[in-house]
Amino acid sequence: MSLPFADRLASAVRSKHSALVVGLDPQFAKLPVEIRERATAHHADQREAAAAAIKEFDAAVIEEVAPFAAAVKPQIAYYERWGPPGLAAYEHAIEKAHAAGLLVIGDIKRGDIGPTAEAYASAHLGSGTTAERDQFADAITVNPYFGTDGLQPFLNAVREKDAGLFVLVRTSNASAGELQDLQALGQPVHEHVAARVVAWGHELTGSCGYSSVGAVVGATAPRELARLRECMPRTWFLIPGVGAQGGTAADVAPAFDSDGLGALVNSSRGIIFAYGSPAASEWRRSIREAARRLRDELRTAAPQAAS
Amino acid sequence: MSLPFADRLASAVRSKHSALVVGLDPQFAKLPVEIRERATAHHADQREAAAAAIKEFDAAVIEEVAPFAAAVKPQIAYYERWGPPGLAAYEHAIEKAHAAGLLVIGDIKRGDIGPTAEAYASAHLGSGTTAERDQFADAITVNPYFGTDGLQPFLNAVREKDAGLFVLVRTSNASAGELQDLQALGQPVHEHVAARVVAWGHELTGSCGYSSVGAVVGATAPRELARLRECMPRTWFLIPGVGAQGGTAADVAPAFDSDGLGALVNSSRGIIFAYGSPAASEWRRSIREAARRLRDELRTAAPQAAS
Numbered sequence: 001m002s003l004p005f006a007d008r009l010a011s012a013v014r015s016k017h018s019a020l021v022v023g024l025d026p027q028f029a030k031l032p033v034e035i036r037e038r039a040t041a042h043h044a045d046q047r048e049a050a051a052a053a054i055k056e057f058d059a060a061v062i063e064e065v066a067p068f069a070a071a072v073k074p075q076i077a078y079y080e081r082w083g084p085p086g087l088a089a090y091e092h093a094i095e096k097a098h099a100a101g102l103l104v105i106g107d108i109k110r111g112d113i114g115p116t117a118e119a120y121a122s123a124h125l126g127s128g129t130t131a132e133r134d135q136f137a138d139a140i141t142v143n144p145y146f147g148t149d150g151l152q153p154f155l156n157a158v159r160e161k162d163a164g165l166f167v168l169v170r171t172s173n174a175s176a177g178e179l180q181d182l183q184a185l186g187q188p189v190h191e192h193v194a195a196r197v198v199a200w201g202h203e204l205t206g207s208c209g210y211s212s213v214g215a216v217v218g219a220t221a222p223r224e225l226a227r228l229r230e231c232m233p234r235t236w237f238l239i240p241g242v243g244a245q246g247g248t249a250a251d252v253a254p255a256f257d258s259d260g261l262g263a264l265v266n267s268s269r270g271i272i273f274a275y276g277s278p279a280a281s282e283w284r285r286s287i288r289e290a291a292r293r294l295r296d297e298l299r300t301a302a303p304q305a306a307s
Numbered sequence: 308m309s310l311p312f313a314d315r316l317a318s319a320v321r322s323k324h325s326a327l328v329v330g331l332d333p334q335f336a337k338l339p340v341e342i343r344e345r346a347t348a349h350h351a352d353q354r355e356a357a358a359a360a361i362k363e364f365d366a367a368v369i370e371e372v373a374p375f376a377a378a379v380k381p382q383i384a385y386y387e388r389w390g391p392p393g394l395a396a397y398e399h400a401i402e403k404a405h406a407a408g409l410l411v412i413g414d415i416k417r418g419d420i421g422p423t424a425e426a427y428a429s430a431h432l433g434s435g436t437t438a439e440r441d442q443f444a445d446a447i448t449v450n451p452y453f454g455t456d457g458l459q460p461f462l463n464a465v466r467e468k469d470a471g472l473f474v475l476v477r478t479s480n481a482s483a484g485e486l487q488d489l490q491a492l493g494q495p496v497h498e499h500v501a502a503r504v505v506a507w508g509h510e511l512t513g514s515c516g517y518s519s520v521g522a523v524v525g526a527t528a529p530r531e532l533a534r535l536r537e538c539m540p541r542t543w544f545l546i547p548g549v550g551a552q553g554g555t556a557a558d559v560a561p562a563f564d565s566d567g568l569g570a571l572v573n574s575s576r577g578i579i580f581a582y583g584s585p586a587a588s589e590w591r592r593s594i595r596e597a598a599r600r601l602r603d604e605l606r607t608a609a610p611q612a613a614s
Contacts, residue, residue: 025422025423027422027426075419075423075426077417077419077423077424077426077427077430078423078426080394080426080427080430081426081427081429081430082430083394083395083398083430083442084391084392084394084395084398085391086430087387087390087391087394088390088391091390091391109417109418109419109450110384110416111416111418111450112382112384112416113478113479113480114480115332115334116332116382116384116385117384119334119382119384119385119387119388120384120387120388122388123384123387123388123389123390123393135390143416143418143450143452144452144486145450145451145452145475145478145486145487146478146480146482146483146486147480147482147483147484147485147486147487148482148485149480149481149482150480150482168452171420171452171453172420173420173421173453173454173456173457174456175453175454175455175456175457176453176454177454178454178455178499178503179451179452179453179454179496179499179500179503180452180454182489182491182492182496182499183491183492184489184490184491184496185489185490189486189489189491189496192485192486192489193486196485196486
C-alpha cells in the first residue's frame with residue numbers, strides 16, 4: 001500500500017460508482033441451514049463448527065456483493081463470540097475480501113490508553129514485525145472516550161500503514177443521545193468529539209481532499225448528520241443505521257459532496273440476511289439483489305456521484 | 308456460581324484482606340528472556356511463540372500473586388495482539404486464575420449496540436449454549452458511549468450469569484478530561500455517566516450492599532475520585548493508575564468505606580514487570596514482593612479493612 005486510506009477509498013467509491021459498505025454480522029443462528037448443517041457435521045467442537053460455517057457464509061457473501069460494494073465491514077463481536085476459531089474466521093473474512101478487491105473496515109470499536117491502544121493498533125492494523133498484510137483491515141472503528149492520548153497510537157498506525165480510522169461520533173442506536181447529545185458549552189458532546197476528529201485527521205488528509213481519519217455518524221439522526229457534515233467538511237463518514245435500523249437512503253443524502261464522495265453507507269442485516277428464512281434455497285441471489293438495490297438507491301440519493 | 312458478583316468480590320476482599328487487583332498486561336518484549344527464548348525455540352510461528360511465552364509467564368505471575376490479590380485483570384489487547392493463539396492464551400489466563408482461586412476481571416472495554424453487544428456479552432461472560440464456565444471472566448469492563456441500550460445486553464448477562472461489569476466513568480490517562488470532564492448541565496460528563504451507572508446497577512445490588520455494576524475511576528484524579536464516591540455510594544470502584552501511571556495508595560483512600568470495602572486497586576506493569584530487566588534471574592520473587600508490598604500499602608490506606 002502506498003496511497004493514503006482516504007485516497008484508496010475515494011478510488012474504490014469512484015470505480016465501483018458505489019458508496020455501499022456491506023456489514024458482515026454473521027450471527028450463527030441466522031445462517032442458511034445448509035451451511036450450518038455441513039459445519040456441524042464436520043466439527044464436533046461447537047466453536048469450530050460455528051467458525052467453519054461463518055467462513056463459508058462470508059466467502060459466499062463477499063463473492064455476491066463484491067461487484068456492488070466499495071468495502072465490507074466485518075463486525076468482530078460475531079467472530080470473537082466463538083473464541084480463537086472465531087477470530088481466525090475474522091481474519092479469513094479480511095483475506096477473502098481483499099482477494100475480491102474490496103477494502104475492509106474492521107468494526108472493532110476499541111478504545112484504551114497508551115500502550116494498550118498500541119497493542120490494539122498492532123493487532124488490527126499490523127505492526128512492523130509482521131510481514132503479512134492481507135490479514136489486516138484497511139481501517140478500523142475506534143471509541144473516543146479516552147481522548148487524544150488514547151487515539152494517538154491509532155493515529156501513528158494510520159500514518160505508518162496508510163490505514164484509516166472511523167471514530168465514533170454520533171451512533172445510530174436509540175439511547176445514543178444520553179451521553180452523546182448532552183449539551184456542553186453550548187453544543188452537544190458529539191460535536192466536541194467531531195472537532196477532535198477534525199484536529200486528529202488534519203495532517204492525514206489525502207489528495208482526494210478527505211482525511212484518513214473518518215467518523216461514524218448514524219443514519220437514524222438525519223438532523224445531526226447534516227449539522228455534522230458542516231462541522232467535519234473533509235471527513236469521510238461511515239454511516240450505519242440504514243435498513244434494519246430504520247434509516248433510508250434519502251436520510252443520508254446530506255452526507256455526500258457534489259462529487260458523490262465523502263460518505264460510506266453501511267447495511268449489515270438488511271443485506272446479508274436478505275433471504276429471510278435460513279431455509280431459503282435462493283439465499284445467495286437474495287443477498288446479491290439486496291446489495292445491488294441499496295447501491296442503486298444510494299446512487300439516486302447522491303445523484304452527482306462520480307461515474 | 309450462585310452468589311452475585313458483588314458478594315463474591317466482597318468475600319474475596321475480606322478473606323484475602325486485600326483490595327489488590329493484579330493487571331495482566333503481558334507485553335512480549337518485556338517478558339523474561341528465558342521464557343521468550345524457550346517459546347521461540349519451540350514455535351516457528353511468531354504468534355504461536357508469543358502466545359506460548361505469555362501462557363508460561365501468566366501462569367507464573369498468577370502463582371506468585373495469588374496469596375496477595377483478590378482478582379487478576381487480564382488486558383485483552385495484549386493477547387488479541389497475537390491473533391487466535393493470543394486469544395487462546397487469554398482464555399488460559401482466566402482458567403489458571405480461577406484454578407488459583409482468584410476472581411477474573413476481563414479488561415475488554417467493549418461497547419456497541421444491541422445484538423452486537425449481546426455477542427460480546429456471550430463471548431466474554433458466557434451464554435446458555437456453552438457448558439464450560441472456567442474460561443469466562445467473572446466481570447468485564449465496558450464503555451458507556453452508546454448509552455443504556457448498549458449496556459442492556461451486558462446487564463442481562465450480569466443477571467443471568469451472576470457476573471459483574473465495570474463501566475468506564477473517569478479514566479486514568481492524561482487526556483481523559485477532554486471528553487469526560489466537559490461541563491454539561493452544571494456537571495462534568497463523567498458524573499452523568501456515574502448517575503447512569505447507579506441506575507443500571509440498582510437492581511443488581513448484592514447483600515454486601517454494593518452492586519455488581521461497578522465503575523472504572525482512575526487514581527490519577529483524586530479529587531474526582533472523592534466526588535465520584537459521593538455520586539456512587541454503593542458502586543464497586545475499579546481503580547487503575549496506581550504505580551506506573553503515578554497514582555499512590557494514599558490517593559485512593561477516599562474510595563474505601565469504613566469496612567475496607569468498595570474499591571479494588573489495580574496495578575499492572577508495576578507488579579508484573581517489577582523485575583525491571585528481562586534478563587533478571589529473580590523475576591518471580593520481584594513480582595511476588597511487589598504484589599505483597601502494594602497489598603500492604605492498600606491495607607494502610609484503608610485501615611478499617613475487614614480482616
